[in-house]
Amino acid sequence: MSIPRLYAEADLAEGAEIDALPGQGHYLGQVMRKREGDLLVLFNGRHGEWRARIAAIRKDKASFVPEARIREQVASPDIRLLLAPVKRDALDWTVEKATELGVRRIQPVITARTVVGRVNTDRLRAVAREAAEQCERLDLPEIAEPMDLHRALDGWDGAPLLVGDARGNAPPAGVVLAGKAPPIGLLVGPEGGFTGQELDAVRRRPFVSPAALGPRILRAETAAVAGLAVLQALAGDWAVPT
Structure with a gap:
């Protein structure tokens, strides 16, 4: 199964639980059929790309826990x-x-x-x-x-x-x-x-x-x-x- 990749606004750091953005909980639960403990990938434009897991998901709300950085941050050309x-x-x-x-x-x-x-x-x-x-x-x-x-x-x-x-x-x-x-x-x-x-x-x-x-x-x-x-x-x- 495909691993979702989502944008996060919060800082990304190992073990720090963060809230999903509006709409992401519904997307993960109702569209992608994901559950607590499932893998996903997060990025925020500042701290690179992280492997993470769904910590909680209920209706349209969810939270994630980053586990490890898998790509360092690289800026797009100006x-x-x-x-x-x-x-x-x-x-x-x-x-x-x-x-x-x-x-x-x-x-x-x-x-x-x-x-x-x-x-x-x-x-x-x-x-x-x-x-x-x-x-x-x-x-x-x-x-x-x-x-x-x-x-x-x-x-x-x-x-x-x-x-x-x-x-x-x-x-x-x-x-x-x-x-x-x-x-x-x-x-x-x-x-x-x-x-x-x-x-x-x-x-x-x-x-x-x-x-x-x-x-x-x-x-x-x-x-x-x-x-x-x-x-x-x-x-x-x-x-x-x-």
């Missing part, structure tokens, strides 16, 4: 995604895949053509948590509150920021990324694209580099995932032995 929010299902999918790809921070940015009026960041954090549990990641990406595009760029720390160029005038992403390493970010616009005024304002930032993501027009969520894969392959941790 790769960031600035993304104009898209519709709910596409946004959830993008956050899930960005988490699997190891992005450290996801910043929703509001643009002139953003069609989504509200972003449920609590839901997105839950999506990211579940994705991290499944992909054996040791930390969670930060999901920031939505911010106006220009305000987000005003607060940027100067790390290289790639922006996809659908006009076909930019060099390939592989050329732009040559010699670069994290911290590094990717900016993806809305389905309708940036306005000309927005794109001009973005390009005036000294840390921004336009980059082509191939000869085809990509949907926003596709551009985000494809761009992050390129960043990881050329400037991230994909080339690092595991």
Whole structure:
């Protein structure tokens, strides 16, 4: 039987009983059919990954006892995604895949053509948590509150920021990324694209580099995932032995 892997907010230490997060007791007992004494794996983004056992489980409540650390904590590379929010299902999918790809921070940015009026960041954090549990990641990406595009760029720390160029005038992403390493970010616009005024304002930032993501027009969520894969392959941790 599969061993569940769950995120914990509490500190992880040998023999210290901790409470499950809301929903985890129901998941373990009703979905996974686990009982007291069964094994599971815990991580909290700070203390590595631990083998643990279910100390108690009743209805929707549970507690765990960590037994031994099985992986030391390793931070994800400082790769960031600035993304104009898209519709709910596409946004959830993008956050899930960005988490699997190891992005450290996801910043929703509001643009002139953003069609989504509200972003449920609590839901997105839950999506990211579940994705991290499944992909054996040791930390969670930060999901920031939505911010106006220009305000987000005003607060940027100067790390290289790639922006996809659908006009076909930019060099390939592989050329732009040559010699670069994290911290590094990717900016993806809305389905309708940036306005000309927005794109001009973005390009005036000294840390921004336009980059082509191939000869085809990509949907926003596709551009985000494809761009992050390129960043990881050329400037991230994909080339690092595991």
